[in-house]
Amino acid sequence: MKFEKTPGWLDWYAGPSKPRFKLPDGAVDAHCHVFGPGDEFPFAPERKYTPCDASKHQLFALRDHLGFSRNVIVQATCHGADNSAVIDALAASNGKARGIATVKRSVTDAELEAMHAAGIRGVRFNFVKRLVDFTPKDELMEIAGRIAKLGWHVVIYFEAVDLPELMDFFTALPTTVVVDHMGRPDVAKGVDGEEFALFVDFMRRHNNVWSKVSCPERLSVSGPRALHGERQAYRDVVPFARRLVELFPERVLWGTDWPHPNLKDHMPDDGLLVDFIPHIAVTPESQYRLLVGNPMRLYWPEETR
Ligand code: 0GY
Numbered sequence: 282m283k284f285e286k287t288p289g290w291l292d293w294y295a296g297p298s299k300p301r302f303k304l305p306d307g308a309v310d311a312h313c314h315v316f317g318p319g320d321e322f323p324f325a326p327e328r329k330y331t332p333c334d335a336s337k338h339q340l341f342a343l344r345d346h347l348g349f350s351r352n353v354i355v356q357a358t359c360h361g362a363d364n365s366a367v368i369d370a371l372a373a374s375n376g377k378a379r380g381i382a383t384v385k386r387s388v389t390d391a392e393l394e395a396m397h398a399a400g401i402r403g404v405r406f407n408f409v410k411r412l413v414d415f416t417p418k419d420e421l422m423e424i425a426g427r428i429a430k431l432g433w434h435v436v437i438y439f440e441a442v443d444l445p446e447l448m449d450f451f452t453a454l455p456t457t458v459v460v461d462h463m464g465r466p467d468v469a470k471g472v473d474g475e476e477f478a479l480f481v482d483f484m485r486r487h488n489n490v491w492s493k494v495s496c497p498e499r500l501s502v503s504g505p506r507a508l509h510g511e512r513q514a515y516r517d518v519v520p521f522a523r524r525l526v527e528l529f530p531e532r533v534l535w536g537t538d539w540p541h542p543n544l545k546d547h548m549p550d551d552g553l554l555v556d557f558i559p560h561i562a563v564t565p566e567s568q569y570r571l572l573v574g575n576p577m578r579l580y581w582p583e584e585t586r
Contacts, residue, residue, distance in 0.1 A: 472542025
């Protein structure tokens with residue numbers, strides 16, 4: 282089926298630079314997506330946007346170009362609860378990818394078990410209103426209870442202003458909980474502001490909560506400018522990510538977010554994004570935990586025992 286992209290859609294950047302930062306051996310890109318291709322894996326009727334295609338082959342080529350070894354592929358909302366594109370990518374990865382699915386209450390135990398065999402290790406609950414329609418919390422809690430039995434975790438995506446209202450639900454989840462993109466702080470409010478303090482407190486009080494210290498390109502106000510010939514872009518996001526890496530070194534993950542859905546003003550150079558990492562994880566030990574130790578413990582525990 283032929284799909285028309287959402288007007289103004291920015292396609293992923295096809296000529297990423299080589300990062301200067303050398304990723305540690307075995308590094309995991311713990312947040313990325315595949316889109317279609319639409320003629321093979323049609324986008325969902327209930328989607329809020331129609332993206333460009335971004336195939337598994339293109340994702341794996343980026344992985345190799347940047348120096349990653351593995352991917353965690355997160356179901357994007359444009360595919361609704363049809364996880365076939367992610368599962369197809371997992372099957373083609375030679376065990377080098379795991380996945381996060383979106384499921385409905387109607388999913389059967391047999392379907393969940395088949396997803397587990399394919400490499401799915403969690404479900405994503407999305408509370409970003411521009412991306413999804415509302416799902417009742419009792420339905421999500423029921424799903425969380427069922428997937429907990431498989432040893433999966435819950436990935437949550439929300440905007441920082443909504444955290445107070447969602448806190449009781451999040452703290453009642455019976456699994457490890459992984460927050461996308463640091464809970465999307467408004468960086469203009471400052472790393473010591475009340476909003477980010479609430480998020481830090483959430484992680485401090487609940488040691489089942491992890492965070493992806495990802496998406497500076499989405500959160501930055503200062504933008505991609507590299508100053509003084511350096512390759513450090515998105516400087517205003519550094520203090521936020523660095524704070525989480527330093528406070529919770531064993532509960533942070535990093536991902537490219539390729540192919541970067543819904544960006545409005547620029548498409549990042551993924552090589553430059555990788556060069557953001559040594560500014561937020563400043564020692565080889567913290568880099569290893571962020572990129573290898575933590576994601577391996579969560580997604581490939583059988584290889585870390
Ligand atoms: C991201 C962020 C976004 C989109 C999705 O599933 C999605 O559609 O996650 C967004 O628009 O902020 O993590 O890719």
